Amino acid sequence: MPAQTAGTLHVVATPIGNLSDLSPRAVATLREVDAVCAEDTRRSRQLLAHHGIERPLVALHEHNEAEAADQLVARMAAGESLALVSDAGTPLVSDPGFRLVRAARRAGIRVSPVPGPSALIAGLSVAGLPSDRFVFEGFLPAKSAARRQRLLQLAGETRTLVFYESSHRIEAALGDMAAIFGGERQAVVARELTKLFETVLDGSLDELLARLAGDANQRKGEFVVLVHGAAGDADAAVVEGRRLYAVLQQHLPPSTAAKVSAELSGAPRKSLYGG
Structure with a gap:
């Protein structure tokens, strides 16, 4: 047999x-x-x-x-x-x-x-961001503290960053990205890809956050968020400064933590304080 x-x-x-x-x-x-x-x-x-x-x-x-x-x-x-x-x-x-x-x-x-x-590849294909090398992070942590900690770990990444996000966290996630990466970092928010209300928005993180805050329809649906990678040494200094600030602010007043972090990292103080 x-x-x-x-x-x-x-x-x-x-x-x-x-x-x-x-x-x-x-x-x-x-x-x-x-x-x-x-x-x-x-x-x-x-x-x-x-x-x-x-x-x-x-x-x-x-x-x-x-x-x-x-x-x-x-x-x-x-x-x-x-x-x-x-x-x-x-x-x-x-x-x-x-x-x-x-x-x-x-x-x-x-x-x-x-x-x-694949929403990941579909979003990357229309983003207009560097696509020869990219990092897919999926969904970020739901809680802000854990989300910011993960973003701090990614802030110096030079490859394009790709995330998935849900409608009830998209605004908070963009706000945390702006705080950690810097509001001037270029990004794309691709919403409802291949569906009736598909939109692809580009601009700085601050600009995208303002557009979503001002339009409830842009906060609905399923999202792919793509963020330009860190540019180089200047971004690396800011990344290190923000990492130091995240630790020091637990033990020092915010203004003192920002001052010490800026001195140790070489990053502009204004890029750290409040981030």
């Missing part, structure tokens, strides 16, 4: 907004697999129905992935082929899935990408 041939795990990118962005290959793959592993089965069912696809759906999200991975690998080892999709875009990019992919690869299961939309 011939040995059982294992199935394949297809990692399928789905639209980030416009349903027409599902590729013909993705449609064919989703029609052929034995089941579709989806982060939100309700949302994925709508996508499949739009394209006339009827396949069993299996919930796979951050809360059950570790437990479900072994069961799904066993199904593929027995000959089934599965597709992995996220709510929108390319799976594993700020979404669940890496545990299943890792388990499948370790079990000798073939893992095949079906590439397509």
